[in-house]
Amino acid sequence: MYIQSIELSNYRNYRSLVMEFDRGTNILFGDNAQGKTNILESVYLSGTSRSHRTVRDRELIRFGQEEAHIRTNLCRDDLSYRIDIHIRQGRSKGIAVNGMPVKKASELFGLLGIIFFSPEDLNIVKNGPAERRHFINAELSQIDRIYLSDLSNYNKALNQRNSLLREIFNHPEMKETLDVWDEQLIAYGKRIIARRRAFVADMLPIVAKIHRKLSGEREELVISYEPSIDDIFFEDELLRTRDRDMRMGTTNVGPHRDDLKLSIGGVDIRKFGSQGQQRTCALSLKLAEIQIMENKRGEKPVLLLDDVLSELDSNRQNYLLESINDIQTIITCTGLDEFVKNKFSVHRVYEISNGQAFLREKIAN
Numbered sequence: 001m002y003i004q005s006i007e008l009s010n011y012r013n014y015r016s017l018v019m020e021f022d023r024g025t026n027i028l029f030g031d032n033a034q035g036k037t038n039i040l041e042s043v044y045l046s047g048t049s050r051s052h053r054t055v056r057d058r059e060l061i062r063f064g065q066e067e068a069h070i071r072t073n074l075c076r077d078d079l080s081y082r083i084d085i086h087i088r089q090g091r092s093k094g095i096a097v098n099g100m101p102v103k104k105a106s107e108l109f110g111l112l113g114i115i116f117f118s119p120e121d122l123n124i125v126k127n128g129p130a131e132r133r134h135f136i137n138a139e140l141s142q143i144d145r146i147y148l149s150d151l152s153n154y155n156k157a158l159n160q161r162n163s164l165l166r167e168i169f170n171h172p173e174m175k176e177t178l179d180v181w182d183e184q185l186i187a188y189g190k191r192i193i194a195r196r197r198a199f200v201a202d203m204l205p206i207v208a209k210i211h212r213k214l215s216g217e218r219e220e221l222v223i224s225y226e227p228s229i230d231d232i233f234f235e236d237e238l239l240r241t242r243d244r245d246m247r248m249g250t251t252n253v254g255p256h257r258d259d260l261k262l263s264i265g266g267v268d269i270r271k272f273g274s275q276g277q278q279r280t281c282a283l284s285l286k287l288a289e290i291q292i293m294e295n296k297r298g299e300k301p302v303l304l305l306d307d308v309l310s311e312l313d314s315n316r317q318n319y320l321l322e323s324i325n326d327i328q329t330i331i332t333c334t335g336l337d338e339f340v341k342n343k344f345s346v347h348r349v350y351e352i353s354n355g356q357a358f359l360r361e362k363i364a365n
């Protein structure tokens, strides 16, 4: 599967743009603030219906305009698909596939698999659990439709429960209604826990293999799921911590507090890893994502690398570039030097300047 072209109108800093991609490696280079990440964001949106950096759709509309359009043309099993996303001020976005409106964003599910890799991802091991949960969620949501809807229902129930907890402070009689939200939390939460557990188990050998290679066969990375509470105890624990929840106005146990543990030789890398180790582990996780998505979807995803190469030393750069030679990749960077040095095959090079794209090189693939 690969993206043939995108068309943007009044999207971010693009008035109007048509851009064709090669099915191999595409480079977008240019100075800061010219619109490179914006292009990757529009591709990400076409796959997942959301932006990787904002939940507010109106930010995507070019300043001073009323609406924005993104059209993505892709090819999958020799069939062509067209995804249209229409973003309007003050209204929810419209999505259509091949001209047929899609009611829920989740119906877009499964068409275009995307892996987005930015320099912040290199901090997922070092940073807090929220980012590691986000990593698991972003991946599972693209390979498991039920997970996607369970997660959204869980989050809705959690928000409702938390606002109720705060209201109970002034209206103790409302305590009764907590049961309704607890039930939902437990039902969706148990399924989320089970799916995360299976996902981390599937991922373990893949990550370990990649990490072995990245560390020159020196390190054995072990990842394990660290749930806030095991599914079988969730119900009891939720009841047990109810008083504390009411005092604090928030839900203290549940999958929204889960974590992913990473260790090497029995040492917890989140806390005790060196910076380099933590970044290598993060790279191993991201690269494992590619393989998992391919295993689960039967097709390679499209890889978006936002400014990430300059963050890696040459060994890791080489490894990354080796592992992407048979997958469509769109890479952004500020300069071209690193690619010339690295002698790897690039098929199309665009220079991005002030909301416009200029084709600089096109090599038949």
Ligand SMILES: Nc1ncnc2c1ncn2[C@@H]1O[C@H](COP(=O)(O)OP(=O)(O)OP(=O)(O)O)[C@@H](O)[C@H]1O
Pocket (backbone or CB within 6 Å): 011, 012, 013, 014, 030, 031, 032, 033, 034, 035, 036, 037, 038, 039, 059, 060, 061, 062, 063, 307, 334, 352
């Ligand atoms: N809704 C919008 N309307 C118009 N311009 C916008 C909008 N949102 C963002 N921009 C502009 O887009 C530009 C940033 O684009 P982008 O993040 O893609 O830059 P970049 O080329 O990736 O830069 P860097 O190399 O620093 O990452 C900024 O100048 C910003 O003001």
Ligand SMILES: [Mg+2]
Pocket (backbone or CB within 6 Å): 036, 037, 038, 306, 307
């Ligand atoms: Mg950028």
